Amino acid sequence: MNTEVTSRTLPEAILAAIRAALAEDIGAGDATTNSIVPPEATMSGRIIAKQEGIVAGLDVAAATFSLLDRRVEFLARVAEGARVENRQVLAHLSGPARALLTAERTALNFLGRMSGIATLTRQFVEAVAGTRAVILDTRKTAPGLRLVDKLAVQRGGGQNHRVGLYDMILIKDNHIDFAGSLAEAVSRARGAGNGLQVEVEARTLEDVRAALELGVERILLDNMSTEMMSEVVRITNGRAKLEASGNVTLENVRKIAETGVDFISIGALTHSARVFDVSFDYIK
Numbered sequence: 001m002n003t004e005v006t007s008r009t010l011p012e013a014i015l016a017a018i019r020a021a022l023a024e025d026i027g028a029g030d031a032t033t034n035s036i037v038p039p040e041a042t043m044s045g046r047i048i049a050k051q052e053g054i055v056a057g058l059d060v061a062a063a064t065f066s067l068l069d070r071r072v073e074f075l076a077r078v079a080e081g082a083r084v085e086n087r088q089v090l091a092h093l094s095g096p097a098r099a100l101l102t103a104e105r106t107a108l109n110f111l112g113r114m115s116g117i118a119t120l121t122r123q124f125v126e127a128v129a130g131t132r133a134v135i136l137d138t139r140k141t142a143p144g145l146r147l148v149d150k151l152a153v154q155r156g157g158g159q160n161h162r163v164g165l166y167d168m169i170l171i172k173d174n175h176i177d178f179a180g181s182l183a184e185a186v187s188r189a190r191g192a193g194n195g196l197q198v199e200v201e202a203r204t205l206e207d208v209r210a211a212l213e214l215g216v217e218r219i220l221l222d223n224m225s226t227e228m229m230s231e232v233v234r235i236t237n238g239r240a241k242l243e244a245s246g247n248v249t250l251e252n253v254r255k256i257a258e259t260g261v262d263f264i265s266i267g268a269l270t271h272s273a274r275v276f277d278v279s280f281d282y283i284k
Helices: 012-026 031-036 058-068 097-127 146-155 173-179 182-191 205-213 226-236 253-257
Strands: 042-049 073-076 089-096 134-136 169-171 198-202 218-222 241-245 263-265 278-283
Touching: 012 058, 012 097, 012 146, 031 097, 042 097, 058 073, 058 089, 058 097, 089 097, 097 134, 097 146, 097 253, 097 278, 169 182, 173 182, 173 198, 182 198, 182 205, 198 205, 205 218, 205 226, 218 226, 226 241, 226 253, 253 263
Parallel strands: 134 263, 169 198, 198 218, 218 241, 241 263
Antiparallel strands: 042 089, 042 278, 073 089
C-alpha cells in the first residue's frame, strides 16, 4: 500500500487543534532546525511503529506537516485502523527538510496519542465480541482535543457517546438533587423543547423503575454490580436502552457485556490510554 494522505476530510475543529499545537511548539521559530538546515534543502523520511497495535491518525499527522508546508508529500503505507507490528513502516514523507524536522514532534504526538486510544479501544471491542454491547467513549478527553480523541475511538472500532453538553441530555445525580427529584429533572429537560434524547443516571433498582415510569429513552447504570445489571435488563425488557458505566476494565468488561446491556461507556479509552510509540527516521 502506498496512498497519499491529505487533510481535506478533517473537520475544521481538528485542523484548528493542529494549528494550535504547531504554534505552541514552534513559537517564534525552530531555532535548532533553522540554524542547521538551509531553507532550500529537501529530505525524505519514514514513520515507524515501535510496538504492535492499531494505527489511527495518519491523516492528522499528514495535516500537521501540510499545514506547515503544503509541499510535504505524505504517503501512508498502512490503512487507517490497521493492526501493525513492531518496526513496521507506517508512512513515507518527502519535501522541504525544515518543514519535516519542525513538524515532526507535533505530528508524532497526534499519531501516538490517537493510535494509543485506538489500540485500547480495539482491545475492549474484541473483549465483548459476540455480545450486543457497544463500546462507547465519554467526555473525559484532553481539553482542546475532544474531536481528535473521539475520532481515535471510532478508528479503534468503538462509538462516540455525546460529543459535548449540547447534543444530548444526560441527567446525573447533581441535576436530580438540584431539581428535587428525578421526575422534576426529567420534566424540566423535556420542557426545554430542544428535541434531544434524554438519558438519566440510575444507581439503584428504584431509580431504574422511576425512569421507566417516566418513559425515559435511555438509562445509565452507574457503578452497578453485574448481578444488579442483569436484574435491570430483566425488568426493563427492552423499554429503554441501557448503558453500563463506572470502573470498567478489560478484566470485567466481558462479564458486564454478558448481562445484556446495550452500551458500555469507558472513560479510560481517552484518559488512560498509553501513547503508541512511533518514530520518524531520516532516510539518507
